[in-house]
Amino acid sequence: MEYIKKFFNFDNVTQKIFTLNIVVFVLMFVFGGGFRAFSNVYTLIFAGAQYGKLIIISHQYFRFITAMFVHGGFLHLFFNMYALYYIGNIVERVYGPHKFITIYLASGIGGSLLTQIFIPDSFSVGASGAIFGLIGLLFGAGFREDTPPMLKPVTGTALLPVIIINLFLGFTSPGINNFAHIGGLVTGFTFGWLTSVSDTYTSYKYWKILAYVSLALILISFIWLLIFDIQFLIGG
Template sequence: MITNYYEKHPITSLIILINVMMSLVVLFTGGFDNLVNLVEWGAIYPPFISINNEWYRLLTSMFLHGSLLHVFFNMYVLFYLGALLERILSKWLFLTFYLVTGLLASFAVYALGNPNVVTVGASGAIFGIIGALFIMTYLKPYYFNPYFVRSIRSLTFINVALTFIFPQVSFYGHIGGLLSGIVMYFLLVKPKITNA
């Protein structure tokens, strides 16, 4: 089963593996509650980006999480929805999509968020995936069964609502990821499925 999943979704599998490995590294080198530890491993901390030009944090923060529950839920969604989008796009286009939406979400956090807050998580890129699939359920609904169409729309509305409700959630990361995913749908996904 694992081998079959990897063969069909190599990029999704690799991203999940890196996230899990980095979560274990953080756990055993100081823990998730240690903000200094998270920053040392590459979390977004705006002053270090603007003052020290540590722009790599926009990328590395995408593979870090704030708790085991945080990484579990993100990887659970990625396991299903990331795999679906990878099958639609092909592995290299999916990798491009994932990195671009994640980086844009990270930049939104850096540029618009609280400069004193440490931010980590794959949520920006995952919201990008959700955004693309959400738009696709309206523009290309025949790609999915009716149950999936209802599910992805409900998932989108619920997660956007939770973004506004819970203060500990990265508002700009989630909304930035969602909007960048919608834009990337038109740049990458739509041309791919139109030419298929």
């Protein structure tokens, strides 16, 4: 119960997301037979990977969320967590933890939905869709008049080289799900364009509610995944 209370505490949300990704990786490594776990389809499914057929046929919608905490190997995890630590801390400091976790989750889901639409038969894992959402958020913020001038170096067109290079690599490199990147980027940009950095008393309350909903969705998704895994093992 104490762990759940800490989970719903909004101190350093970036670190909590970072830690959850590490925990999932370690569990896959320990129970999946070492590094071979990350190329094993069954291990990826058990860990929560997005697989379109399971979502459509078995209605396992939790995979839209759990997949963003699963990674396909150490380097995949390392680069995503490096980006999350750097960009996530900037966004959390600028926008606050409530907006951060809400937009992070929404962007990850946006990437998962675009993946489901365009490549429904694929396996998809990774936090990059959600991370691209954070980049999109800062990109969109640069087009708002009320964005503080001090943020100009990390918002708007200043991020275009980063976005273009990463999307180019996504289209030209095998094994990269650029639909997740684009879905996350567009979702994040929409939030950045529509959302002010500062809060009114009313908007603060709404964002806090959305943040609790976001954390609840993450928790429920992993509980749903655990139930699926147990049922599969018992049934098998």
